[in-house]
Amino acid sequence: MIIPAFDESNGSQKDFLAFFSDVLAENVTIANYESVLGNDSKATYWLCASNVDDALKLLDAGVGKIIFNLDTYLQIENDINHVSPQRLGVVVGSSQSLSKIQQAAHQPSVYILAGDLATIAQDSNVVEFAVSAKKNLLPEGGARRICVLTDRAPQLELISSLDKVNLDVIVPKQFLTTSSPAESGKINIGQAFMASAITDRADGLYPTMVVDERKVALGLVYSSVESVAESIKTGTGVYQSRTRGLWYKGATSGATQTLLNVQFDCDADALQFTVRQNGSGFCHLNTKSCFGAESGISALEKTLFQRKQNAPEGSYTARLFNDAKLLNAKIMEEAEELCEANTKEDVAWEAADLIYFAITRCVAAGVSVSDIEKNLDKKSLKISRRPGNAKPKWEAAQNNSEKPAAPAQPAAAPQPVATESGRIKMNYHDATKISSKERADLLKRPIINSSDIMSRVTPIINAVRERGDAAVLELTAKFDRVQLPTTVIKAPFSPECMQLDEKTKAAIDQAYDNIYKFHDAQMDRETLVVETMPGVVCSRFARPIEKVGLYVPGGTAVLPSSALMLGIPAKVAGCKQIVLATPPRPDGSIVPDVMYVAHKVGATHVVTAGGAQAVAAMAYGTETIPKVDKICGPGNQYVTAAKMLAQNDSSCLVSIDMPAGPSEVLVVADQNSNPAYVASDLLSQAEHGADSQVVLVAAGITDEKLAEIEEQIHVQASRLPRVDIVRQSIPKSYTLRVANLSEAMDFSNDYAPEHLILHIDNAEDAIPLVQNAGSVFVGAYSPESCGDYASGTNHTLPTYGYSRMYSGVNTLTFVKHITSQQLTADGLNRLGDTVMQLAEREGLEAHRNAVAIRVADLRK
Structure with a gap:
């Protein structure tokens, strides 16, 4: 493969060198690199350095590779062993010096020889070293390269033959040209570049993936030696049409391409053109890519640039562009909310908000996402690192936000102590050496900020109560990232949604049998009858709660066990309507394991939603989701908060199994x-x-x-x-x-x-x-x-110390007990005076009269 070189001392210009991924820059020093290389990315350049300090400064500046002479490299090897080999190269000089560099412990990624190409190609020591170096991959991936610096224009056939034995050719710019045919003593740069290409196609063309500045694929085309040479010459996207010859992209449509980079894949049998796409897009369907419309950050960036040019009247984005103070305030607000987010879903949601406002700020300043990525790449090339501390005002703000809780709140549980590096170790306490206060602190769980959680959950519950299915679908799209056509799957469930391998089905069936047997034994089927005194019979009997909601955590997880633990006792109890709610998977479906259990326990509905919105839907009911009388099941802090809020709303009339904390x-x-x-x-x-x-x-x-x-x-x-x-x-x-x-x-x-x-x-x-x-x-x-x-046994259990007063979920969780009493005339006569006396003491005359009117008849 060819690597261009230029010598600034000879006044050479960079022009077409910008299209190459590697360029050797001779006589560019720490003193003049900025003026010579400009403000563009320096990651493609190889610069020479004579000492460690200069080398580190150039690497920090984003220079891709630093080249040392052999003696200097061997002297400073230990001082630069923290630098990735990918960033280092050595001018070996002659082939006789190869053995000397092989003694270095920190092998670089590039070795540069000088001399006659034909002679070096015949040197078995060089060829053997080149072949072995290619097999010795770099720690970060990629092959080491052996390069030969020539002092004349090489033959294209020689470039090709050297490439076959892993020898690249560095050609000074004065021997390169974009003219075809080439001037005397020069070679065409496009032809030289393609001399190393390989194709097995009968038409001699090369598959070419065209990507934008962010490496997003725009489309697949074909190239030829001629089209690549023309593309480099013009600095535009030029390809080889299989029917029309040279294809100057956008020549008729106006959707031209500015060429940014050309490179081979690892086998040199395919090309990648990096371009800046102009006009409506790459595809003839007026989309940027042949693979469909843009999405994600690319789509956001495009929309924001369009809004900046021509925003609809009343557009919020237009308001942000015109009100810098509002935009800055929103960035700070969203950054704070991201810092406060706890769950994976919340972090993703808040990060998306922050990215929207941050990119709006960038677009307002004319900064593209590609510009941001270039800066990220540049920063990743830095060798020296700053401490990374926050500015004092932000450190102070964070410290203030972590002040101890008010005295009225319980003290936090003991904080983790530092452990030895990398070791996973629990804290240690000795009961004989701790105070009674320290023992009491050990009994406490970490504080849950319930007020903050409640404030986040309340709007969700209100939305579902007021707007039903529409709110559930919106919230599922927001939190689960799934657009669903409906909120519920009704029984009977299709066999397709319950397909399982036989091993999994057998495991679920055995678990089902054991759990059913234990919970069936708990069922209270006998009526309790007690004659408290002659003629007074009291009884108690069980009846199932008619409609129950079962919350099964999930989404990407597979949790048939929770479905079993909740569904089986509800079935044993005889609940008439069993509504199971669980988050959908990314494709909108419910895991077949849970659907299979839902079928076995006789669930009537499966709600395809999770979180607080699922709890609210079951608690209040929607157009398609039945309102239930009791909600059971584990979940995160938002699910728990929703259950508690619903239970405390007298207009909702729903009960829950128990409060819950972390496991x-x-x-x-x-x-x-x-x-x-x-x-x-x-x-x-x-x-x-x-x-x-x-x-x-x-x-x-x-x-x-x-x-x-x-x-x-x-x-x-x-x-x-x-x-x-x-x-x-x-x-x-x-x-x-x-x-x-x-x-x-x-x-x-x-x-x-x-x-x-x-x-x-x-x-x-x-x-x-x-x-x-x-x-x-x-x-x-x-x-x-x-x-x-x-x-x-059941695994839905009281946590956070609630086992002092709550039982775990069991069959009786899904029943209520009704008492009755039956009095004979003799029984009422015996008990009447007691009841009347107590009613009189409480001043409830109607109560007394209800007995007195009967007793008077009995005692006539």
């Missing part, structure tokens, strides 16, 4: 526990989310045993796909060492965990000591995972 587990382990098992149970909960909390209460454990558990936590966590989440949750968690099992169970009952796991001898004997827990896992062979999926 948690407390493990009690003794000296005989298996460290690997203990660690695995802690981690199975820690991977739920960054806000999950796991607690290990070590009862009478030695230092050695505790060290084994800690080692297992680190080793097992490091192998997990969700290790990044674990790295956030584990440092917020802790180990508490206590003297014995009695102290361990006291702490557990005070903590009131969602999951309690007993890794102790004779674990079943400790069950009578359990006062507060969502679910208990007894012994070494009862991992929490079994309860989460298929043992039979």
Whole structure:
């Protein structure tokens, strides 16, 4: 392949060199590089440097590659070993010096030889070195290059033959021309460039991908040696039509192209033209690309530039262009909201808002997205790094926003301590060395800012209550990024939406059977009858809640287990209408696992929405989504807030299963526990989310045993796909060492965990000591995972300490109890005086009279 070179001392001009990805610039120094290279990107240039300081300054300035002579490179090798080899080259000189550079520990990406091309091509040492260098890929990808600097115009055939053995040819600009035929002593630059190209097509053409400044594909065309040479000569997009010959893009339509760069792919059998597209677009259908309309940031940029030129009257974007203060205020507002966003969906949503206003600011100043990307690329080339601290006013603002909560609020849970580099480690506390206040702090969970969450959820609930299906569809498009035609799928469900492999179906079926068996045994089918006194019979009987809503978290996740845990007890209870809500996947469908479970439990509707809008739809009802009487199911803080807001609205008339916080587990382990098992149970909960909390209460454990558990936590966590989440949750968690099992169970009952796991001898004997827990896992062979999926118990459990007063979801969650009483005449006569006396004491004469009027008849 040919690499152009120019020597500024000879007054050479750059002109067509700008189209090449690599250009050697001789006699360009630290003193004159700015004036010679101008303000454009310097990433394509190779500049020579004689010392480390100059080299680093040039690299920081964005120069693509720094070339040293061999002796200098060997002297300063240790001073530049932090620089990527991709940015370094060495002038080796003669082929005899190759062995010398091979001794360097930090091999560069480019080696430059000088001499007669034909002679070098015959040198077996050079060829062997070139072939081996090409196979020795760079750490960041790409092949090392061996270049030969020539002092005359080479033959095109020689360029081709050298390329076959990985030898590039550096040709000074004075030997290059765009004329065809070339002047005496020169070669045509386009022909020289294409001398290394390969094609297996009968017509000798080369597939060419045309891309814009952002490397977005515009279309596929063909090139020839002649068309490439003409394109470089004119600085425009020129291609080879298979029917019309040379094709000057836009010559008739006006949609011309300004050539920016030409390069081969890795096999030199295809080309990429980078162009600036002018006019209506590349495609004859008047779109920018042959692959359809623009989208995302490209579409936004295009719209904003159009709005800047000719915005519709009353357009918000036009207002932003005309009101700099408003635009600046919106950028700062959206930046703050992005910093406050917590969930993945919120971060994406707020980032999109910020990008819109930021690009509007750029367009107002005439800055394109391509300009932004060029600056990003330039900054990525910097070698020296600033500390990166925020300016004082922003540091102060952030510090002020993190002041301690007001005294009326509970104190935050203990903050994570710094761990040794890279090690995943829980905090440690010894019960004998902490104060009663410190112990009380360990019982607290991280504070949830409910007021902020409620303020975000309330408008969502109001929108759904007021506008029904339309609001649900809009909010699903906003938060789930899915445009849906309808909000609900009604039973019976199509077999196509429930297609599963047999192994998955068998697993769901077995889990279903176990969960059903356990929950069926809980059903209260007998009427309780008690004669409280002669002639007075009181009874209590169960009836199903008629309409229930089940919230199953999901979207990109597959959570058939939550559908089973909620749907089965509702079915056992006999609920007449089971409405299941779950977020849709990116294509708008519901995962087949959940649909299969919905079918098995007899769901009547599946709502294709998630978050607060799904809760609101079930709580208030819409045109297509039935209103329910009770909503059950886990979810994030927005789902929980929506459930609580709906329950507190008397006009809604809906109840919920329980409040909820982040998932948690407390493990009690003794000296005989298996460290690997203990660690695995802690981690199975820690991977739920960054806000999950796991607690290990070590009862009478030695230092050695505790060290084994800690080692297992680190080793097992490091192998997990969700290790990044674990790295956030584990440092917020802790180990508490206590003297014995009695102290361990006291702490557990005070903590009131969602999951309690007993890794102790004779674990079943400790069950009578359990006062507060969502679910208990007894012994070494009862991992929490079994309860989460298929043992039979329910995994929708009270968190955040609510197990002190709430049960987990069960069959009775979906029934209500009705009492009745029946009195005979004798019974009323016996009880009447008591009732009348109490009614008289309360001043409720009508109550007294309802009894007195009957008793008077009985006692005549």
